[in-house]
Amino acid sequence: MSSDLDIVALEKWAAGYIPGFSGPLTAEKFPGGQSNPTYKLTTNSGRYVLRRKPFGDLLPSAHAVDREFRLLSALYPTGFPVPHPIGLCEDDTVIGSMFYVMEMMEGRTFWRGILPDQIPADRGPIYRDMIFTLARLHCIDHEGVGLGDYGRPGNYFERQVARWTKQYRASQTDDIPEIERLIEWLPKDVPEQTHTTIIHGDYRIDNLIYAPRENRVMAVIDWELATLGDPLADLAYMMMNWIMPIDERSGLLGTDFAQSGIPTMEEALEIYCEAAGRTNVPDLHWYFSFNLFRLTGIIQGIKQRIRGGNASSAEAEKTVAQLIPLARMAWQQAELTGTV
Numbered sequence: 511m512s513s514d515l516d517i518v519a520l521e522k523w524a525a526g527y528i529p530g531f532s533g534p535l536t537a538e539k540f541p542g543g544q545s546n547p548t549y550k551l552t553t554n555s556g557r558y559v560l561r562r563k564p565f566g567d568l569l570p571s572a573h574a575v576d577r578e579f580r581l582l583s584a585l586y587p588t589g590f591p592v593p594h595p596i597g598l599c600e601d602d603t604v605i606g607s608m609f610y611v612m613e614m615m616e617g618r619t620f621w622r623g624i625l626p627d628q629i630p631a632d633r634g635p636i637y638r639d640m641i642f643t644l645a646r647l648h649c650i651d652h653e654g655v656g657l658g659d660y661g662r663p664g665n666y667f668e669r670q671v672a673r674w675t676k677q678y679r680a681s682q683t684d685d686i687p688e689i690e691r692l693i694e695w696l697p698k699d700v701p702e703q704t705h706t707t708i709i710h711g712d713y714r715i716d717n718l719i720y721a722p723r724e725n726r727v728m729a730v731i732d733w734e735l736a737t738l739g740d741p742l743a744d745l746a747y748m749m750m751n752w753i754m755p756i757d758e759r760s761g762l763l764g765t766d767f768a769q770s771g772i773p774t775m776e777e778a779l780e781i782y783c784e785a786a787g788r789t790n791v792p793d794l795h796w797y798f799s800f801n802l803f804r805l806t807g808i809i810q811g812i813k814q815r816i817r818g819g820n821a822s823s824a825e826a827e828k829t830v831a832q833l834i835p836l837a838r839m840a841w842q843q844a845e846l847t848g849t850v
Contacts, residue, residue, distance in 0.1 A: 514539070515549065515560075519604050527597035528611060530555050546575055546734055550614065557616075558596065562609035576600060578733050579610040581708075584655040590646060591729050615729040617719040623751050623760035630771030635725035637773050638781055640715055643727045644748060645785030648707040648741040657708060661738025665703045670743070671696045671800065678807040681814040686834065688841035691850070692803050699849050701796055703740045711735025713744045714751070714760050745782060746797030749775060753798060753843075795846040802840035809833045 521535045532555040540548045551558040561575050575598075582595040593612040600608050625633045652658060662669065675693050710717075712735050719729040752775040754761035767774045773781065779791060813830045844850050 516605050523599055523604050528558065557614040558611050559593065559614045560609055560611050562605065563607040575608055575610055581733055581736055582612065584657050588650060588655060590650065591643060591727050593729050615719045617721055617728045619719055620715050622758060623715060623762050624756055624765060624770065630769065632725055633771035634773065636720065639725060639727050640718060641778055641781045642785045643730065644713055644744055645782050647710065648786050650708055652708050652738060665700060666739030666743060667700050667703065667800065671700060674804045674807045678810055681811040683810060683813050683817060686837045688837040689806060692799065692840055692844060695844055695850055696800060696803065699796060699847065701792060705741050706738055707741045709737060709739045709741060709744045711737065713748050742791065742797055745791065746794050747801055749778065749794060750798060750801050793847065795843045799840050799843035802836050802843060806833060806837050806840065
């Protein structure tokens, strides 16, 4: 049971905005580090999910749950697999912050990329539908669904390189030669952006909910980083799994693909191109290098918080230990472009 929501006020709001609502209502916060706290709501009329802004003072553009609600409201009528958005509450006085409610998708979440609990005959279809669903997102006419102004114009990666360089510098705790070379090289070699689509921003297997008894994506969740941008940002972020070592998360490097049933990188790219209507994709080494650089920026932030006494967990220390190896891997990917 969650104690940080005003259940009485929430029930009153729900009675007016959730069709067929019948109380009483209970709320349970989902575990994890979501920047927008998320809750399971259980009622006599069904189960729902609530996402809210954190309580307290926030940056004006941060934690934009109204932006998430707008996106879901645009995608849901197209048949793209997202939860049904039910209602948005912009009145902070109800529970203390803006929030929205959507349907709860009852399905399966896969936390490890190697799918250890699945048989080979199921792993292939699980991955194929993950890739197909991403291609399907990139084929949606963003202007046609009312999202023509959902992102800033211009080269998406130019903005991202500048943003993450600034982020890295703001939390820098080390002088790492490979990172210094990346900061100089990345903006000089930004690939030309040839397509603009809706992009998820954090597209990975554990942000998908699969149907209970089918190897089909039933919902794509966690849209807080979504924007308009280069679809290769999502594609390369997903394909990073193939160059990252097998771990407790999404890494696949070292997998026996023939035995596992999981597509190889080449097969995965073929699936995407066919579904997205592309003849090919460019070399991904620059994109991999950028994504690894972005990870080092995130880890520098964690390391800074450890030094400040705000993140002392063993898990945080384990993450920080990856900083130098990731920096070296990022520069290796840069060297593979042949332009350094």
